[in-house]
Amino acid sequence: MDLPISDIHKQSVKSLDTSSLLKNAARQRDARKFSSFPIIDVDCHHYENESLSEIVKYIDDPVLKQMGMVYTGGGTGGQTPFNPAGVGYQDVAGRVTRYPLRKTETTPGDDQHRDVHLSLRWMDAMGVDYVCLFPTPMLSLGLHPQPEIEAALAKAYNRWLLENITAKEERIKTMMYVPFSDPDAAYETVKEFGDHPDVIGFMIVSVRYQAVHSNAYMKTYALMEELGKPLGFHSNYNWNDRLVGNSNRFLVTHALGFTVYNAVHLCNWVVNAMPERFPKLKTVWIESGLAWIPWVMQRLDNDYKMRWSEAPSLKGLPSDYMREMFYTSQPMEMPDNLDVLKTTFDLINADDQLLWASDYPHWDMDVPSVIYDLPFLDERQKHKMLGGNAIDLFNLDISPRFPNYKPV
């Protein structure tokens, strides 16, 4: 196929084959013996929009379902009732070729879903044993002006995912999408799916304007805590945001958006002393990289000491609470001066709290060697960050692949 490259030029490229694109990852896997210890990817994706015609059939509301079937059938022009974001080009205008070539990749037309085939290809290439799979366009669904659409689509997606993807491949798990714009639907989601064995936690998409400390959510957090499964906040960009979208370059809205949404929610979570109200509920901050954490720790501690009366339920510094939270690593900033990264690792107690994530197939994905090759980590630390910490946090049963596994 031809891809437009510059002006009138085109370049012929082969159709996409994930295993071939990732052959250098497979070489890293073999050279570093990744198959000798478990690697868990806490954040990776599929494109659920490619299966939307299957998903809308799971919508309960007959009117929304009819609308969904019209949209996913012939379509109605350029509009979509489901995706409130839209603007963006993660693939750097086609330079990250797995985006424009995605549709050219072939998979066996067997009983297994295409998303399972594609996931296993990259997992095997990188040496990943188990993953937590998340959607892609739905990461913007928290912005939908109709909370009932977020609720309906989330429920349909959750049911579809458990029936068609996780049930068919035991290496794929998920943190269930929680439709946070509708507090009652959020509660119902946790109640309906919370004890499903393939649901290893709950996920709120961070790009939204609801306050995480609102009383409306307390019953939901209480239920999550009772179920003993962690709550993740998955970040995203939003070019329509008045502040973090205030740039003419995707680079800026991406670099800021992915950190700022999670920073706001984390600050509110801490100063409202949610960790004191729900001491057993663990939180995971997903896809914001790591560089923002020392910034927020220092800002909160500094203000807290001057304005204690505004956060009187805390029993320690904000950074003390943050050190007990979990963070996914990707996209891990790689400063020239690795002391900066090492300091960040120390500040967040990365030995126990850091969870490697690939974010594959998205453009800023990380391979496992970003952790494995760090010169300041020993083998035990690497194994924990690449898998051991996630196995503990999610209480993952990895015995099918590692029958003799002992916690690191």
Place this chain on the structure above:
Amino acid sequence: MAKEILVGKASEFKEGDKKIVPNGKNSEIGVYLVHGNWYAYANLCPHQGGPACEGLMMAKVEEVIAEDKTFQGMKFNHDEMHIVCPWHGWEFDIANGEAVADRKWSLRKFEVDVRGEDVYVLA
């Protein structure tokens, strides 16, 4: 002594073409003919190890800034061609293999030797 790898016939290449040849069992070299010059680079990106030479070749993008310092758009400059790694989009100057965003990083460069019709890379 450097080993010679036969790439193929010079006449197989048109301006802007590349060919990726094996260099042992576990690596490859991308050989390019750009602006009439031969270049060869390891198919291994210094970022996270992606197959850089398997990506697109794109012209350098430049901003058009008018004399009054106002922004007038962007354009391609085909005098400077970039190898773009397909994993995350790092761009490398075809002339020397340097990463254009941070020139202390680069693709490993190899010499190309054209003898008669035959193109060799010295690995």
